[in-house]
Amino acid sequence: MNAERKHNTQKNKIRLSIKWKVFLYLLIFALVIALVLWLCQVVFLDRIYKAVKIREIKKDAVKITRNLDSGDLGSVIEESAIAHNSCVSVLAITNRGIEPKYNYHSFNTCVVHSIAEENVISLYHSALKNGGSNTQRFLFDVKNRRYIGIEGDLFDQVPRDEHNERLPESIIYSVTAKNSNGENIFILINSEISPLDATVSTINKVLVFVTVLLIALALILAGLISHRVTGPIRKLTRAAKELAGGNYTVRFDEEGYKEISELANTLNYAEYELSRVDTLRRELIANISHDLRTPLTMIGGYSEVMRDIPGENTPENVQVIIDETKRLTSLVNDVLDISKLESGNALLEARPFNLTKNVQNILSRFAKLCERDGYDIEFFCDREVYVYADEARIGQVIYNLVGNALTHTGENKRVIVRQISEKSSVRIEVEDFGGGIEPEKLPDIWERYYKVDAVHKRSAVGSGLGLSIVRNIIEQSGGRYGVSSAVGEGSLFFVELPIYRENDDE
Template sequence: MFQRVRSGSVKWKVFAYFAAFTLVILVLLWLFQVFLLDFFYRTIKVNEIQSSAQDIAEHIEDPDIKARLEGIAQNNQICIIVADSLGNQIYSEDATPRCKIHWLSNWDLAVIFAGTVQRGGNYFEQFEDDTYNIEINGERYIKNTASPEAMIYARIVTLSSGQRLLVLLNSMISPVDSTVQTLRIQLTCVTVVMLILALILALFLSKKISKPIVGINEAAKGLAKGNYQVRFQAEGYQEIRELAETLNYAAHELAKVENLQRDLVANISHDLRTPLTMITGYSEVMRDIPGENTPENIQIIIDEATRLTTLVNDVLDLSKLQSGTLDLAPEKFNLTESIEEILQRYVKLTDYEITFHAQEEVIVNADELKISQVVYNLINNALTYTGPDKKVMVEQELCEGKVRILVKDTGEGIPADKLKDIWERYYKVDKAHKRAQMGTGLGLSIVKTILELHGGAYGVESTEGAGSTFWFELDIVNVLPLAEQEEDSQ
């Protein structure tokens, strides 16, 4: 049995890339060092002899022209002759043995002068045999020099006096066959060594690069199957470490969501079962037992049905808010007056002591219905968790163009390590709290979502054993003194 190598594997793709890169480098080495060596060599020599002729032409009348010619000849291994139209040599530099142009007579130089003039003042020729020839007036002039392969470049230079001179240069082209053969042997050895080293390096790097990725991939498969306890190893390169940390965070959040979903099932099951049981039980009593059809029993059924309605409405409201299908309808309204009306309803329905402190009437621009939901949920939360004194305090404060509403209770408080979790759906700090079991666990999440849609700040401050203070802020549109309000109402 053998394991088939996956074509999409990171390890083998990286290996293939390194191997391909090595092959490209070797092909380029062979191409430039062996096959194109003669071409590059000849091109460089041609450019060298032409640039030397240009240099001489530009400085032909300089006082130190003799020294310049010597330097050009020695540095570039070029033979130089400067002659007049009759072939008389003015300057001559011989830098290489068996130089073609130094075998030429004055007559030969005069012929070359004439031929160069006919060609427009420039003449270049490469000799691949031992014969020099130039065409003049339709006839070919031939001169056997018995020299190795060479290049000859001729140029006519006009002096300031009007005299024209011939600048004739000769550069030898050395055979590169032996050099190519030497390079071929060397490159063969280098190719073998580089291939071996490249394969080893490619295997090492592909394994090193792919190992953390493969590990993360395997761990991700476990995460996809619901194993939220899996941990991704943060090792290797920076991007891989950051990916591992991100996936660890995602696994942690998914585990938290799963726990919250379990709490949801437990809470919703309990919250649904209890009122349904009460409604069914009291209905059966009223049906089967004479005299039990009393207003008290009917009120119990109504209260339990109301609890069911509240639960369903909370779930629907939160779903709409978080899905973005519920649009806000902002308008200017009196926030202080709205809170007072809400508190008056609570005073009539509960035996809790609820106080409200405000020194001004505040006008805000927001969705009045949604903000009233925020106030309702914060007060319900305070009523659920407040202490035996049954006191809840609501305060209004103004600061730098914002109004802050604070809802305080006198309950047991919230541990510091749980403050960040209370805004999550279905989260309850104390599942053993008797009154807390009556809630759905959605109230604070609804508060958070509505305030975020309004762009308002919110938070909680709590001390264990001393109660909690929930607050939120909105931008102020206008402030009216209470006295002015009272005068307007009279």
């Protein structure tokens, strides 16, 4: 046991606190965000930048085409070229050749303004064959002062191993159109689509700073979140330790988050139940001690009288000793029965038996008590009924209910027992005419440690633990039990069991 406890303690020592778990989760989240940023801004930056740049150039071409007959064509071209750092050339293709309409330079290495006329015508026809547009992608080899084609046939393509170094990439996007005069218009847009090295370097430095900042924020947020989350939990832990130490007056604050509030509410209910059970347990010990002490005192007292005083060794005194011995035995047996029933160790030997005769036999055992103390027990039944259950245990149920009624009946000392047969079940009622039970106490009278009166009253018959035994036996027999009571009028206890028929075995 000690080794196991030590092992569990070691396991608890290596468990992370909520603070560090929250930090770990936030750190993972921050690293994932940083990884996504690095992938987008470093690994895939070139592809993303080129895709965005090409889409912008194509949008500019559409915009220029729509404004060919507009008086603001020049400002539209200039605005687009400046915004996207591109060169634009608008040409008219006629039978006489090529007529420039509008040119705009945005950078020094612009290509569209220096393309030979035959190459322009070739690009124009390629665009016509391609549905009205043409794309040329190429690199500029500064060292060898040459253009290297990537897409299209304007420039010669060179094997990759001949230009291993990183070279700036450019694009020429051309579209064909017609103006309102019916002229064939050819629009060429040239722009660099490789991100600048300085920009990439700046982004890398910013990403390093952002990554460090995210980790720092994760640590700060972990501290704040864990403080807000664990604060109520720490309070609950301290209160739970006090509860475990036997302090049943401790209260769990229902504050903070919904889950914490629900947990606190559950713990408060558990504290209430533990406090109630502890109180009832103490009362039970006191009551059982009283019930044990009373017969033992009487047995000892009568025995000493019979020993010391001549002539006191009478049958009456011997009978008192025998009665108290039986009462003591009954109390011990009832305590054992409760323990067995609640632990599930009491095996019920179910079989068909005549419940009506069983009740009559049980009531006959009270005949001497009725004759001696003036009790009046009446039994009413409509017919004989069979049930399938443990006959001895059901007899114990009837005995305990009648004994409870005799203990609490009124001055008339009258108890009525009824057997009410229905279509599929039979109901046994035991009614007394005592002081009754308050409505708020009815749900608790079946509890093992519960008693209605604050002052312990010695049972007229049995141990005073009978109702708890009744509940356990009926529950294990598949029946129902209950009580109705009115203060000052008495109580009616009942149990119900299924009626047995011979074809039930088939």
